[in-house]
Amino acid sequence: MFTLPVKYIMVELDNLDIKILTHLQGNSRKSFQEIAKACLTSVPTIKSRVDRLLELGIIMKFTIDIDNTKLGIAEAILLVNARPSAINRIAKELLEMEEVKELYVTSDSDTAIISRIAGDMQHIQAIQDRINLTDVNNIRVISVKAPFRKDTTIPLASSSITLTCAYCNRKVTGDTVRKKFDDRDYFFCCTTCQGEFEKKYNKLLAKA
Ligand SMILES: [Zn+2]
Numbered sequence: 001m002f003t004l005p006v007k008y009i010m011v012e013l014d015n016l017d018i019k020i021l022t023h024l025q026g027n028s029r030k031s032f033q034e035i036a037k038a039c040l041t042s043v044p045t046i047k048s049r050v051d052r053l054l055e056l057g058i059i060m061k062f063t064i065d066i067d068n069t070k071l072g073i074a075e076a077i078l079l080v081n082a083r084p085s086a087i088n089r090i091a092k093e094l095l096e097m098e099e100v101k102e103l104y105v106t107s108d109s110d111t112a113i114i115s116r117i118a119g120d121m122q123h124i125q126a127i128q129d130r131i132n133l134t135d136v137n138n139i140r141v142i143s144v145k146a147p148f149r150k151d152t153t154i155p156l157a158s159s160s161i162t163l164t165c166a167y168c169n170r171k172v173t174g175d176t177v178r179k180k181f182d183d184r185d186y187f188f189c190c191t192t193c194q195g196e197f198e199k200k201y202n203k204l205l206a207k208a
Pocket residue numbers: 165166167168169170188189190193
């Protein structure tokens with residue numbers, strides 16, 4: 001599984017990278033020309049930067065936003081109050097449903113699951129018929145009339161943009177160890193961290 005050789009690469013994001021990310025975060029179809037113009041640089045520069053951001057796995061994919069209301073899709077908030085011992089089981093059941101878009105387990109004393117669900121309205125209303133209600137105290141589906149703010153992007157502040165070591169969480173600067181696990185790129189500050197991470201990762205895999 002871990003056949004890829006450890007590679008040393010330079011991972012440093014500068015202001016131009018952050019500007020490019022911010023432009024693409026706002027509109028992933030923005031042309032390289034437009035971005036180059038806004039950043040006062042050339043199209044080939046933007047292209048090579050975007051290629052590098054893709055290569056590093058910092059840009060994972062280009063997506064689109066769809067206006068769901070135009071497609072007859074409804075959104076709702078699902079609230080589940082249950083005994084603490086049942087929370088994980090219920091969360092697991094819910095996460096298997098394609099209607100479940102986000103799910104949070106709160107740290108409140110009233111152990112609860114809050115979930116944003118979306119899909120065919122009838123399916124959504126019937127969601128409680130599709131889970132095992134043992135140990136559930138209360139379950140509610142609240143329809144969303146109008147989502148006033150929906151933004152999944154997180155503002156990129158240049159000061160906070162640094163890669164962190166996947167093992168020790170320290171800021172990674174200069175030479176970085178990069179390794180693929182399960183098709184995902186991980187970055188490490190040194191080979192020791194990479195080795196420790198690999199041990200931990202393999203242990204987790206063995207347990208699963
Ligand atoms: Zn480290």
